[in-house]
Amino acid sequence: MNPSYELPRDEAGYSFGFLDEYAKREVRRAILKAICIPGYQTPYASREMPMGRGFGTGGLQLTLSLIGRGECLKVIDQGADDSVNAVNLRQFIELTCPGVDTTEHTGEATLIQSRHRIPEQPLNSAQVLVLQVPYPDPLVVVEASEAKRKIMHGEGDYSRLLTKLYEDIVRFAEITISHRYPTRINGHYVLDPSPIPRFDIAKLDHSPALILFGAGREKKIYAVPPHTRAEPLVFDDIPFRAEDFNDAQGQRRACQRCGASDSFLDEFSSANGTATFQCSDSDYCNQRVAAGNGVSCEVTS
Numbered sequence: 001m002n003p004s005y006e007l008p009r010d011e012a013g014y015s016f017g018f019l020d021e022y023a024k025r026e027v028r029r030a031i032l033k034a035i036c037i038p039g040y041q042t043p044y045a046s047r048e049m050p051m052g053r054g055f056g057t058g059g060l061q062l063t064l065s066l067i068g069r070g071e072c073l074k075v076i077d078q079g080a081d082d083s084v085n086a087v088n089l090r091q092f093i094e095l096t097c098p099g100v101d102t103t104e105h106t107g108e109a110t111l112i113q114s115r116h117r118i119p120e121q122p123l124n125s126a127q128v129l130v131l132q133v134p135y136p137d138p139l140v141v142v143e144a145s146e147a148k149r150k151i152m153h154g155e156g157d158y159s160r161l162l163t164k165l166y167e168d169i170v171r172f173a174e175i176t177i178s179h180r181y182p183t184r185i186n187g188h189y190v191l192d193p194s195p196i197p198r199f200d201i202a203k204l205d206h207s208p209a210l211i212l213f214g215a216g217r218e219k220k221i222y223a224v225p226p227h228t229r230a231e232p233l234v235f236d237d238i239p240f241r242a243e244d245f246n247d248a249q250g251q252r253r254a255c256q257r258c259g260a261s262d263s264f265l266d267e268f269s270s271a272n273g274t275a276t277f278q279c280s281d282s283d284y285c286n287q288r289v290a291a292g293n294g295v296s297c298e299v300t301s
């Protein structure tokens with residue numbers, strides 16, 4: 001083989017970004033199409049990655065196709081930089097992308113790969129958010145055939161999905177979907193926003209940052225381009241309700257570590273069985289503590 005055809009490789013023997021240049025180019029083409037048709041699930045030839053499907057292979061392929069030297073990357077899982085999935089993905093990207101910086105600070109990152117959360121700190125137009133997606137199609141709960149789902153998406157026919165939401169209201173007096181809330185993009189396609197909580201849906205709407213979704217197993221890429229409408233699917237007379245974290249008295253709970261009362265909270269059980277709440281976004285919490293917003297969590301009796 002003529003050595004001039006060989007791609008540049010790092011010390012570990014991988015070409016930059018692990019994927020070959022043709023694969024990256026194909027992913028980028030799919031990204032461009034996804035941006036041109038907001039919310040449309042663009043098929044692409046998802047590559048085998050050295051990790052199991054379901055561990056973020058779709059998001060990883062987007063990140064590896066977009067990343068370049070000088071980029072600053074943040075990887076989070078459930079809002080935290082130090083959880084297993086985030087650490088493994090970050091290490092893999094560091095190994096295969098020499099020259100790329102990583103950060104835990106949302107404001108410093110140019111590329112953010114996330115699972116289950118959108119950072120609390122508002123994103124800016126210089127940033128790209130990549131979300132890992134297990135199930136890309138919100139219609140899969142009402143229609144098993146992909147061919148029929150494609151027609152329904154094309155015609156903007158979400159009546160069966162609305163019927164499903166209506167059944168929820170009849171049975172439970174409210175829509176019970178907590179994550180993956182169907183969201184209409186730019187007035188047409190309804191997408192599955194990946195398992196982010198309802199709390200984060202508002203962050204999709206008119207986001208200055210490009211938001212990309214990658215489903216590796218299902219071989220789909222879709223996008224919410226910057227400054228694009230994103231509206232949760234609702235009825236006129238039943239407003240969309242996000243998690244409010246109010247206690248029984250209607251008081252908004254605060255993070256027991258940094259005192260924030262505007263963040264998405266995770267619930268923990270303390271040793272004596274009482275519930276405590278802490279920011280799910282670890283960077284947001286740490287930054288607030290560093291800025292002197294910490295509250296003492298020591299309970300003295």
Ligand SMILES: [Zn+2]
Nearest residue numbers: 255258279285
């Ligand atoms: Zn906090």
